[in-house]
Amino acid sequence: MRIHLHIGTETCGAPRIQATLSDKRDQLAGKGVLYPGSPGRKNHTRLFMAVTDPDHPDPLRAARGYATPQDQAALREAFSAELRTEVDRVQPDTLILSASQLAGSLTRKSDLERLRALLTPFSDDIRVVAHVDEQARVLARHYADQLFSGRTAALEAELALARSGADWRAGCLEHWGAVEPDRNRFPEIQAPPFWLDYAALQTRWEEVFGAGTLTLRPYDPALFASEDLTREICAAFDLPQNIGKTRAAALAPPPSAAWLARARLLNTVLGALLDKGKFIPRKLWRRLMDEIAVPGAPIAPGSLSAVSACFAASNARLAKAHPALAGPALHPDPALPDWHEADPGFGFRATQYVAAFLPRIEKATRQEKRFRKQTAAGQAPADAAPAAKPPADRLSPVAEKIMPDSAKANVKKLRGGPFAPHNKIGSVNEEALAAAFAEVLQRELPPGNSGNVIVGCMKNEAPYILEWVAYHRAIGVDNFLIYTNGCEDGTSEILDRLQALGVVQHRNNDEWKGNSPQQHALNKSLKEDVIRNAEWIIHIDVDEFMNVRCGNGTLADFLARVPDATNVAMTWRLFGHNGIQEFRDDLVIDQFDTCAPKYLPKPHTAWGFKTMFRNIGAYEKISCHRPNKLSDAFRDKVKWVNGSGLPMVDDVLDNGWRSSKKSIGYDLLQLNHYALRSAESFLIKRQRGRALHVDRSIGLNYWVRMDWGDYRDVTIKRNIPRTRATLARLMADPELARLHAAAVAWHTAKAADLQATPEFRELYDQALATKLTELERVAFALALEVDN
Numbered sequence: 001m002r003i004h005l006h007i008g009t010e011t012c013g014a015p016r017i018q019a020t021l022s023d024k025r026d027q028l029a030g031k032g033v034l035y036p037g038s039p040g041r042k043n044h045t046r047l048f049m050a051v052t053d054p055d056h057p058d059p060l061r062a063a064r065g066y067a068t069p070q071d072q073a074a075l076r077e078a079f080s081a082e083l084r085t086e087v088d089r090v091q092p093d094t095l096i097l098s099a100s101q102l103a104g105s106l107t108r109k110s111d112l113e114r115l116r117a118l119l120t121p122f123s124d125d126i127r128v129v130a131h132v133d134e135q136a137r138v139l140a141r142h143y144a145d146q147l148f149s150g151r152t153a154a155l156e157a158e159l160a161l162a163r164s165g166a167d168w169r170a171g172c173l174e175h176w177g178a179v180e181p182d183r184n185r186f187p188e189i190q191a192p193p194f195w196l197d198y199a200a201l202q203t204r205w206e207e208v209f210g211a212g213t214l215t216l217r218p219y220d221p222a223l224f225a226s227e228d229l230t231r232e233i234c235a236a237f238d239l240p241q242n243i244g245k246t247r248a249a250a251l252a253p254p255p256s257a258a259w260l261a262r263a264r265l266l267n268t269v270l271g272a273l274l275d276k277g278k279f280i281p282r283k284l285w286r287r288l289m290d291e292i293a294v295p296g297a298p299i300a301p302g303s304l305s306a307v308s309a310c311f312a313a314s315n316a317r318l319a320k321a322h323p324a325l326a327g328p329a330l331h332p333d334p335a336l337p338d339w340h341e342a343d344p345g346f347g348f349r350a351t352q353y354v355a356a357f358l359p360r361i362e363k364a365t366r367q368e369k370r371f372r373k374q375t376a377a378g379q380a381p382a383d384a385a386p387a388a389k390p391p392a393d394r395l396s397p398v399a400e401k402i403m404p405d406s407a408k409a410n411v412k413k414l415r416g417g418p419f420a421p422h423n424k425i426g427s428v429n430e431e432a433l434a435a436a437f438a439e440v441l442q443r444e445l446p447p448g449n450s451g452n453v454i455v456g457c458m459k460n461e462a463p464y465i466l467e468w469v470a471y472h473r474a475i476g477v478d479n480f481l482i483y484t485n486g487c488e489d490g491t492s493e494i495l496d497r498l499q500a501l502g503v504v505q506h507r508n509n510d511e512w513k514g515n516s517p518q519q520h521a522l523n524k525s526l527k528e529d530v531i532r533n534a535e536w537i538i539h540i541d542v543d544e545f546m547n548v549r550c551g552n553g554t555l556a557d558f559l560a561r562v563p564d565a566t567n568v569a570m571t572w573r574l575f576g577h578n579g580i581q582e583f584r585d586d587l588v589i590d591q592f593d594t595c596a597p598k599y600l601p602k603p604h605t606a607w608g609f610k611t612m613f614r615n616i617g618a619y620e621k622i623s624c625h626r627p628n629k630l631s632d633a634f635r636d637k638v639k640w641v642n643g644s645g646l647p648m649v650d651d652v653l654d655n656g657w658r659s660s661k662k663s664i665g666y667d668l669l670q671l672n673h674y675a676l677r678s679a680e681s682f683l684i685k686r687q688r689g690r691a692l693h694v695d696r697s698i699g700l701n702y703w704v705r706m707d708w709g710d711y712r713d714v715t716i717k718r719n720i721p722r723t724r725a726t727l728a729r730l731m732a733d734p735e736l737a738r739l740h741a742a743a744v745a746w747h748t749a750k751a752a753d754l755q756a757t758p759e760f761r762e763l764y765d766q767a768l769a770t771k772l773t774e775l776e777r778v779a780f781a782l783a784l785e786v787d788n
Contacts, residue, residue, distance in 0.1 A: 001087075001092060001093060001094065001095055001122065001123045001125070002093070002094050002095070002123065002125045002126075002127065002238075003094075003095045003096075003097065003119055003122065003123050003125065003126045003127070004094065004095070004096045004097070004127050004129060004236075004237045004238070005097050005098075005102070005115075005119070005126055005127065005128045005129065006096065006097065006098035006099075006129045006130075006236075006237075007099070007102035007103040007128060007129070007130050007205075008099070008100045008101065008102055008103040008104060008130060008131070009100065009103045009104055009130065009131065009132070009138070009195065010100035010101070010104070010145070011133075011138050011141040011142045011145065012130075012131040012132055012133050012138065012219035013131055013219050013221075013224040014043070014098065014100040014131065015042070015043065015100065016224045016225075016229060016249065017098060017131070017224075017229070017232075017233060017236075018042040018043050018044075018098050018100070019042055019249075019438070020229055020230065020233060020246040021035040021042075021096060021098065021233065022035065022037075022041055022042045023246065023247070024230075024243060024244075024246070025037065027243060027244070028239075028243065029090050029092070031239075031240055031243070032092050032093040032094060033092055033093070033094045033095075033096065033237075033239060034086060034087065034090045034092035034094070034095050034096070035096045035098075036083055036086045036087075036095070036097070037086070037551075038079070038082035038083055038085070038086055039079060039083065039097065039099075040099075041438070041551070041552060042438065043098065043099060043100050044097050044098055044099040045060055045064075045099060045101070046075065046079050047079065047097055047099050047102075047115075047118075048060065048099040048101045048102055048105070049061045049064065049066050049072065049075060050072065050075050050076040050079045050118060051076070051106070051111060051114045051115040051118055052072075052105065052106065052111055053108055053110055053111055053114075054069035054072055054073075055069075056108075056179060057179055057181065058101070058105050058179075058186065058188060059149070059181075059186045059188055059189065059282070060101065062179075062181040062186075063282055067181065076118065079118075080118065080121070083122070084122070087122060094237065094238070094239070095122065095123070096237055097119075101188075102115070103130050103195050103201060104188065104193060104195045105188050107173060107176060107194065109204070109207065109208065112204065112205060112207075112208040112209070113208055115208075116208055116209060126209055126213065127213055127215065128205055128209055128213050128214040128215070129214075129215050129217060129236050129237065130198075130201070130214065130215075130216055130217070131216075131217045131218070131219045131236075132198055132216050132217070132218070132219060132325075132329065132330075133218070133219040133329060133330075134301070134308065134315070134329065134330050134331060134332050134333070135196045135198075135307050135308065135310075135311045135315075136301040136302070136304040136305065136307045136308045136332055136333065137301040137333065138193075138196060139155075139158060139193065139196065139301075139304055139307055140254070140298070140299045140300075140301050140304065141254065142193050143155060143158075143260070143299070144254065144255050144260055144298075144299075146189050146190070147260050147263040147264055147267065147289075148255075148263060148285075148286055148289045149184075149189045149282070149285065149286075150184040150189050150190075150267050150270070150271070150285060151189055151190055151264065151267060152190065152264065152267045152268050152271055153190065153264075154264060154341050155304070155339060155341075157175065157192050158192045158193075158304075158307060159304070159306050159307070159338070159339065161192065161310075162306040162307045162309070162310040163306050163310075165310075167200075168194070168196065168197040168200070168310060168311075169194045169197045169200040171192070172191060172192040172193065172194035172196075173191075173194050175187065175190070175191035175192055176191050176194075177191075182274065182279070183271070183274045183275060184271065184274055184280075184285075196307075196311070197311070197314070198216060198311075198314070198315075198318055199314045199317065199318060201214075202214050202216070202318075215236075215322060215324075216318060216322045216324070216325055217232070217235075217236050217322075217324050217325075218324055218325055218327060218328075218329030218330075219329065220232075220329070221251055224251075225248060225249055225250060225251050226248050227245040227246055227247065227248045228245060229246050230243050230244060230245055230246050235324075253298075254298035254299070255293070255298060256293075256294060256295055256296030256297060256298055256342075257296060257297060257298055257299050257341075257342035258294050258296045258342045258343060258344055258345045259292065259293050259294050259296070260299065260342070261341050261342045261343065261344040261348075262292045262294065262344040262345075262348050262350070263289050263292065264341070265344060265348065265350040266288065266289070266292060266350045266353060266354070268350065269350045269351055269354045270285070270288075270354065273354070273361065277365075278361055278362075278365050279361075279364050279365040279368040279369075280361055280364060281364055281368075283720070283721070284360060284361070284364055288353075288357055291353075291357075292348075292353060294344075294345050294346070296342070296345070299339065300333070300336055300339075301332070301333045302332075302333040302334050302335050302336035303336045303337060303338060303339035304339055305332065305333075305335035305336065305338075306338070308332035308333075308335070312332070315330040316330075318330065363584075363586075370579055395408060395411060395776060396771070396772065396773055396776060398769065398770065398771050398772060399411075399772055399773070399776040399780075402769070402770065403772075403776065403779070403780050403783070404783055406783040407776075407779045407780040407782070407783035407784075408779070410778075410779035410780075410782050410783055411775055411776060411779040413779075414602075414775055414778060414779055415775060418601075418661070419601050419602045419778070420775060420778075421596070421597045421599055421600045421602075421774045421775065421778055422597055422598075422599045423597040423598050423599065423711055424598075424599065425598045425599045425664065425666075426598055426644065426665065426666050426667050436718050436719075436720065436721045436722075437552050437553040437554075437718045437719055437721070437722055438552055438722070439474065439721070439722040439725055439726075440474070440476065440552065440554055440722070442473065442478075443476075443478065445478060448533055449533055449535065450478060450479045450529070450530045450531075450533040450534050450535075451477075451478030451479060451534065451535050451536075452476060452477050452478045452479070452534070452535060452536045452538065452555055453477070453478065453479045453480070453481060453530055453531060453534040453535075453536070453537055453538065454472060454477050454479075454480050454481070454538045454539070454540060455480075455481045455482075455483075455521075455522065455525045455531060455537065455538070455539050455622070456480070456481075456482050456483070456539065456540060456541055456542065457482070457483045457484070457485075457509065457517065457518045457521050457522075457541070458482055458483070458484050458487070458491050458495070458541075458542055459484060459485055459486050459487055459491065459517075459688060460486075460487055460488060460489045460491055460684070460688045461489075461491050461542045461543075462487075462489040462490040462491040462493075462494050462739075462740070462743030462746065462747070463489075463583075463585060463740065463743045463744050463747050464542050464543070464588060464677075465491065465494050465495065465498075465542060466494070466727055466730050466731065466736070466740055467587055467588060467589070467723065467727060468542045468545070468588075469498065469503060469504065469730070470723050470724075470726035470727035470730055471545055471589065471719060471723045471726075472545075472546065473503075473726050474719060474722040474723050474725075474726045475546065475548060475553060475554045475555055475719065476554040476555035476556050477538070477555070479504075479505070479530050479534070480498075480503070480504035480505065481504070481505045481507070481525055481528055481530050481531060482495050482504055482505070482506050482507070483506075483507045483508075483509040483517070483521035483524075483525070484506065484507075484508060484509055485508070485509040485510050485512055485517045485521075486510065486517075486688075488746075489743055489746040489747060489750070490739055490742050490743040490746060491743070492506070492508065493739050494736065494739045494740065494743065497733070497735055497736050497739055498730075498736070501730075501733060501736070503730070505528070505530055507521070507524070509521045509524075518624060519623065519624070522539065522621075522622040522623065522624075523621070523622075525622065526621075526622065531615075532615075534615045535614070535615060536555075536559075536612055536613065536614055536615065537612070537613055537615050537622070537627075538610070538611075538612045539610060539611070539622055539624070539625075540570075540610050540671065543588075543673060543674045543675055543677070544572075544610065544671050544672065544673050544674075545588075545589060545671070545672045545674070545716060546570060546612075546669065546671060546672075547573075547669065547670050547671070547672045547715060547716045548668070548669050549666070549667065549668055549669060549670065549715050550667075550668045550669075553718060553719055558668055558669050561645050561668055562641050562645045562668075564639055565614070565639050565640070565641040565645075566613060566614040566616060566618065566637065566638050566639050566640070567611055567612070567613045567614070567626075567627070567638060567639070567640040567641070567648075567652075568611065568612040568613070568640075568641055568642075568643070568669065569609040569611055569626075569640060569641070569642050569643070569648055569652065569659060569663070570609055570610050570611065570612060570643060570669055570670065570671040571607055571608070571609045571642065571643055571658075571659045571664060571665070571666065571670060571671060572605075572606065572607065572608050572609065572610075572670075572671050572672075572673040573595050573596060573598070573666065573670045573671065573672055573673065573713065574595060574596040574600075574606060574673050574675065574706055574708045575592045575593070575594065575595045575596075575672055575673060575674045575675075575676075575708065575713075576592070576594050576595065576596075576676060576706065576707040576708045576709040577592070577676045577677065577678055577679050577682065577707055577709070578591065578592045578593060578594045578709060579594075579709075580592070580677075580678045580679070581678060581679045581680065581768065582678060582679075582680050582751070583677075583678050583680040583681050583684070583747055583748060583751045584678065585744045587720065587723065587724075588674050588677060589672070589716050589717060589719065589720065589723070590717060590720055591677075591678070592674050592677065593712055593713060593714050593717070594708070594709035594710070594711065594712050595672075595708050595709070595711055595712070595713050596708035596710070596711065596774075597708075597710060597711055597774060598664070598666055599664070600774075600778070601660070601661055602778050602781075602782060603705055603778065603781040603782060604658055605658070605705060606705070607658045607659040607660070607664060608625065608657060608658045608659075609625060609626075609657060609658060609659055609671065610625055610626075610671055611625060611626040611627060613626075613627050616634065616637070617631070617634070618630060618631055618634035618637065618638050619631070619634075624657070625657035626652075626656075626657055628654075628655070630653060630654055635653065638653060640652050640653070642659065642663050642664065642665035643665045643666045643667065643668055643669040643670050643671075644665030644666065644667040644668055645665070645667070645668050646665055648663045649662055649663050672713075672716055675702075675706040676703065676706050676707055679764060679767060679768055680751035680754075680755070680764075681747075681751075682703060682764075682767065683751060683754040683755070683760050683763065683764055684747060684750050684751060684754065686699065686702075686760070686763065687750075687754060687760065699763065700763060700766050700767060700770070701781070701784045703766075703767045703770060704770060704772075704777060704780050704781050704784065705777075705781045707767070707770070707777075708774070708777070710773070710774045
C-alpha cells in the first residue's frame, strides 16, 4: 500500500481537495483508494494533533482538549487503532491522508519523525504532496487568516526579513516563542510563516521521509474552484482518471485591506483583555471580525514584491525540479509601491467596538471559568466523569436538608444496584468530538414528496423557534407542520411569517377538543398533504434537538447506517440549566451542555423516546412519543432500531415510549432534551402549563426530574456554525427579525414579572437551591411519585 500524505497548504486550496475527497470517499474505496474518515471527515486534524511535539500545543490541540502530553498520547493511540480498522476493512492499494496544518505548523524534526513513526506501521512507501503558489500571493492570504485569528503585528517583520537577505526560515522561527493559549499567543497565529521557503520545506521533509519523496504541485484558483478539480487530484495522488467531476465552488472574495487594518487594531485591544484574564473563544473572535467588515480593495500581492524578490532564484530552481511548477504558479504579480497598512476608514476606534462586544466576552469568560471549575472537580469535556460527590455512605448537605425520609431511604436502596445511574455505557465516539460539521445544501424534492417532516405543537415558544427550525433544516429536515394554541408571545406571528417565506406550515389549534391540544393536532395532521407525502415523519417539540453523532451529523448520514429501519427510537438525554439563571437570547445548543448520565433507568421519564418513522402506512395514528395502531399487514415489515442503530425489543411494535436497559443506545443519534433551559425560562414554562398534560402543574418535582448537570456533552455544538449560517439567512428577513426581537422582549418582561410574584420567586429560589448528586436526584424523583 502506498500512502500519499498531503501536507497543505490551507491558503493553497487544501480545503477544496479535502472536501472533494470526502465527497468521493465511497467511490474511491471501490477503486482501491481509501480517504479515511476516522482522522476527520475532511481535514485530518486528528492526524496533525497526534504528532506535534507534546510541549508545543498548537491552537487546535489547545481548543479541542488535547493540550497535555497525556491527552495527546491517548489521541495518538486512538487514531492509530481507528485508522487500522478502516484500512483492514477496505484493504486499499492507496491511502490518502490530508491535513492542512502539516506544512505550516510542524517546525521541528522531531515532529516529522513522530509523524513518520505513526505511519510506517501501515506502510513505509510514503509520498508527500504540497500545493503552493507564489509567496507574495500566499502571504497576502495567510496574513488575512492570521489577523482573523488574532494576530497583532503588521507585515513589517516579513518585509524586513525579505529585504535583509537572511535565511527566511531561520528568521521566521526566531519569532516562534512560547505558547500561551489563554493569551492567544500561538506562533502559528502571531509569527511570520516559515514555510514560504519551499526549498527549505522540501529539504526538511525529505530529511525524514527520504530524498525525492516530496512533490510540489501548483495552486490554480480557477481550477480549484471548478468541477474539473478532480483532474488535479488524480495527478497529485496518482489516481485513476475516471473518478468524475466534483461540485464547483466559488472562491470567497479576499477581505479588504481596510478590514484587515481594523482587524489588527481590534486584536491589540482584545489581546489586552486576554492579559486581564478574559476569555474569547475562537469562534466568537471570528464573529467579532465579521462585525467590523468594510468593503474595499484587498492587499495587492504586487505591493509585497520584496517577498517575491527574496524567493525568485529559489523558485526558478524549484520550477526545474518539479515539472508541474513550470507554468505561472511561481511567477510573481507585477511590482507595485511597497505595502503600507491601509486606513481603517470612518474614524475606526477599536476600543469603541470592544465596549459593544464586552457583554459577549464577559459571558464567554463566565462559561469558561465555570467549565474549568467543573473540570478541576473531575469533569472532562465531552461525556465526562461526574463532579466530586460526598462519601458513599453520606448525603450531600442539600439532600440532608430538603429531601424527605422516603427519598433518603431510596438513596440506600439505589446505591450500587441495577438502577444506580452512571455514564459507562455505549462507545466513546471520537468522531463526535471532531471539527465542526460542514454545511449541507437544502435538497430539492420531486413533486409530491415532502421529504423528512417534523410535526410539532407550540405554545409561547417564540424566542426559540428560529434556532430550532434553522438547526433541523441544517441537518436535513425538509418540512415542518406546526400547530399552536393559546399563544401570547408572538409564536403564531413568527410561524405565520415563516409560512409566508415557505419555510414551515402553521396551523391554529385554539379550537382543540379532547384530552390535550397536542393529540388533537396530531390527529388532524394525518389529513395534511405534507404528512401524507412524507418520507419520514418526526414528532418532536421545540425543546428537543435531534443530535446525529455520526458522519456529517445529518439525517442522511444516520439513515445510511440503518438502511432497513422503519422506526427509530430517539432516546432523550436530559440537559439541565447549566448554572444559567437568566433568560438569554442565545443558542440553546450553545448555552446548555451539562446533562444526565447515559445510564439512567429511573425515573422512567429519563429514558423516554420520540420516534422517527418511515411513512409506509404501517400505523394509523401518531401519538406524543410514537406511532400507534399497527396494521397487521405490516407487522413483519416494521423494524425498530435505537439510537445506536441496533434492533429494539419486540414489545415496542405495539406500545411503549421509553428505552430499557436492553434497548438503550445513544451512539449514533440521541434526542437532546432541553426541558428547562435557564431558571427564568423554567418559570415561564411553569406559568404557561403543558401541551400534553394540561391538568398537571410543572413545579419543583419537574425541576428535580429534569435538572441534570453531572455530566457534559458538547457533541451537538459541532452544528453551531451551520445552524448560525441557516439562522442568519432567516433573520435576513426584516419582518422575521422584528418579530423575534419582540418575542425576546416579551419573555424578558415575563421573567421579570414572575420574579416579582411571591409564588414564582419562591419556586425559583427552591429550584436553584436543589443541588443534588445524580443518585440523590433519582431517589428524590422516585419519592415525589410524579411518574404514574
